[in-house]
Amino acid sequence: xxxxxxxxxxxxxxxxxxxxxxxxxxxxxxxxxxxxxxxxxxxxxxxxxxxxxxxxxxxxxxx
Numbered sequence: 067x068x069x070x071x072x073x074x075x076x077x078x079x080x081x082x083x084x085x086x087x088x089x090x091x092x093x094x095x096x097x098x099x100x101x102x103x104x105x106x107x108x109x110x111x112x113x114x115x116x117x118x119x120x121x122x123x124x125x126x127x128x129x
Contacts, residue, residue, distance in 0.1 A: 074117075083111055 075083065091104045 080111070084108070087111065 087104055087108045091101050091108065094101045094104065
């Protein structure tokens, strides 16, 4: 079975990850190297579902 890891990032961190992958992809293109693994990872990051965080009702009432 394939091992899967899940981690949470905010919008700012997601932007950094996307930018870093794109920069690495551009470097590989300049070097005329294969980019398909980076392309696949970039698509996974871009298409990752958002998880809405649910707070307990009493937390919202205390606010």
